[in-house]
Amino acid sequence: MYDVTVIGSGPGGYVAAIRCAQLGMKTALVEKYNTLGGTCLNVGCIPSKALLDSSEHFHQAKHQFAEHGIEIGEPKINLEQMMSRKDGVVGQTTDGINFLMKKNKVDVFHGFGSFVDKNTIKVTKEGGETEEFKTEKTIIATGSKPIMLPFIEFDKKRVITSTEALQLKEVPKHLVIIGGGVIGLELGSVYARLGAEVTVVEFLDGLIPMMDVTMGKELQRVLKKEGFKFHFKTKVTSVKVEGEEVMIKAEDKKGKELEIKADYCLVAVGRRPYTDKLGLENAGVKVDDRGRVDVNDHLQTSVEGIYAIGDVIKGAMLAHKAEEEGVFVAETIAGQKPHINYKLIPGVVYTWPEVASVGYTEQELKEEGRAFKTGSFPFRASGRARASMDIDGVAKVLADAETDEILGMHIIGPRAADMIAEGVVAMEYRASAEDISRMSHAHPTYTEAIKEACLAATDDRALHI
Numbered sequence: 001m002y003d004v005t006v007i008g009s010g011p012g013g014y015v016a017a018i019r020c021a022q023l024g025m026k027t028a029l030v031e032k033y034n035t036l037g038g039t040c041l042n043v044g045c046i047p048s049k050a051l052l053d054s055s056e057h058f059h060q061a062k063h064q065f066a067e068h069g070i071e072i073g074e075p076k077i078n079l080e081q082m083m084s085r086k087d088g089v090v091g092q093t094t095d096g097i098n099f100l101m102k103k104n105k106v107d108v109f110h111g112f113g114s115f116v117d118k119n120t121i122k123v124t125k126e127g128g129e130t131e132e133f134k135t136e137k138t139i140i141a142t143g144s145k146p147i148m149l150p151f152i153e154f155d156k157k158r159v160i161t162s163t164e165a166l167q168l169k170e171v172p173k174h175l176v177i178i179g180g181g182v183i184g185l186e187l188g189s190v191y192a193r194l195g196a197e198v199t200v201v202e203f204l205d206g207l208i209p210m211m212d213v214t215m216g217k218e219l220q221r222v223l224k225k226e227g228f229k230f231h232f233k234t235k236v237t238s239v240k241v242e243g244e245e246v247m248i249k250a251e252d253k254k255g256k257e258l259e260i261k262a263d264y265c266l267v268a269v270g271r272r273p274y275t276d277k278l279g280l281e282n283a284g285v286k287v288d289d290r291g292r293v294d295v296n297d298h299l300q301t302s303v304e305g306i307y308a309i310g311d312v313i314k315g316a317m318l319a320h321k322a323e324e325e326g327v328f329v330a331e332t333i334a335g336q337k338p339h340i341n342y343k344l345i346p347g348v349v350y351t352w353p354e355v356a357s358v359g360y361t362e363q364e365l366k367e368e369g370r371a372f373k374t375g376s377f378p379f380r381a382s383g384r385a386r387a388s389m390d391i392d393g394v395a396k397v398l399a400d401a402e403t404d405e406i407l408g409m410h411i412i413g414p415r416a417a418d419m420i421a422e423g424v425v426a427m428e429y430r431a432s433a434e435d436i437s438r439m440s441h442a443h444p445t446y447t448e449a450i451k452e453a454c455l456a457a458t459d460d461r462a463l464h465i
């Protein structure tokens, strides 16, 4: 009998298992694939960032080295080596999870997990043999899968999801991406930098609508400069594979038809919670109208003792959100009173420049009718950014008009993903823009842009613009 069984070994599941074990619970982890780490480590965050880095190096070698005074001739791509390095990074990272499970004495079962009843888990192995065991409590961490549009035939060769896009054997000549969301822009950036023509067909009228309005506009400007073509307010009506070509038909808002020919079509229109064949009905666990496992404020499902975390429940589909929830549930089971501030979970898009955001956006504050002040600082005015030729982007701070408390921080710029941590810390401690304005930021660093944005928000007193 296990105290806790975790189904799914992604960032939500494996972190929950570690924390349960740390708190003295006898813990089992069930994973259907041979490697641990889930979407994030195997076919998500880690491989995409490995390819983003490689492609950024290539882009710099091609477009910036000469200006730095480095002459290397025309750089060439060895895609096989690029993919093999990426696979190596994934391998090292997933091996690390095996080590952590051993270190924490978590029992790992490889096979498909399902509920026989509330306290019995069945594991079906690859060969079909099954094994059952008892558990006191269960954490569902089964994650998500790409949404498949019903009228598109995915042959997984020419019409692909992010999983295949992370292991292509050639650089597409023309990559059409359906969905200008996070996956589309990140993987589109990889192949655009490697020389592909990239066309994005997006249903809405702009990019990254969940982020502050300034971020989407600036990102669109930069990506256009990199060669991206965008068709906004456009709905795809059919995708057909014809030999080595893909024919995409779409219709804009006015009903005008559009035909685009490509050699690859990446469909990235969102992900859906994955609960297929999990036997939720055997345990009595309910899902909501969007197929997500329904949970209360303690992340407990409709059944006492069964919890759910990560992509399979409501909220942002982010690895660090899943991790926080893994720790939260483990501590809740142990009788502690943990807390997650969902408003302060940062979001990042790993294009270059990166986009990172935390707290309220300008649109949200306007909708709420809250009085606020804005301070911005463009990276082109930063000495550090000029030294590295990274002058696109802006740091933007939103603060309460009366109290000066920071309500939101939004950065599009070099290393924004790392810098946003300053905003998270500031907002967790309810700092004011004045507080950050008076803290010393090392010179020259990109973080000076945050300080300058805060100075701009407090009596318009930025020093370097």
Ligand code: FAD
Residues within 6 Å of the ligand: 007, 008, 009, 010, 011, 012, 013, 030, 031, 032, 033, 037, 038, 039, 040, 041, 043, 044, 045, 046, 048, 111, 112, 113, 114, 141, 142, 143, 144, 162, 183, 274, 277, 278, 309, 310, 311, 312, 317, 318, 319, 320, 321, 322, 350
């Ligand atoms: P998952 O990571 O999806 O893990 C679920 C696991 O459960 C899987 O291993 C699955 O095999 C297993 N499983 C499912 N059902 C069963 C079953 N019945 N029995 C046994 N095992 C089962 N997020 C970020 O924060 N930053 C990023 O940079 C980022 N980049 C991404 C890039 C891409 C291309 C993609 C696709 C996603 C990216 N994400 C990123 C999102 C991130 O991967 C997810 O939010 C995160 O993986 C969710 O974690 P999870 O633990 O909920 O589920």
Ligand code: NAI
Residues within 6 Å of the ligand: 149, 178, 179, 180, 181, 182, 183, 184, 186, 201, 202, 203, 204, 234, 235, 236, 268, 269, 270, 271, 316, 317, 318, 347, 348, 349, 350
């Ligand atoms: P997404 O939700 O980010 O974007 C999907 C886009 O497709 C939206 O802009 C939507 O308007 C558009 N769309 C939907 N239906 C369409 C249609 N029929 N035609 C044209 N456009 C259509 O989803 P995406 O990019 O698939 O990513 C899934 C999830 O993975 C995201 O929610 C994100 O949280 C996570 N992720 C996170 C990353 C990160 O943190 N850096 C990186 C990659 C993924």
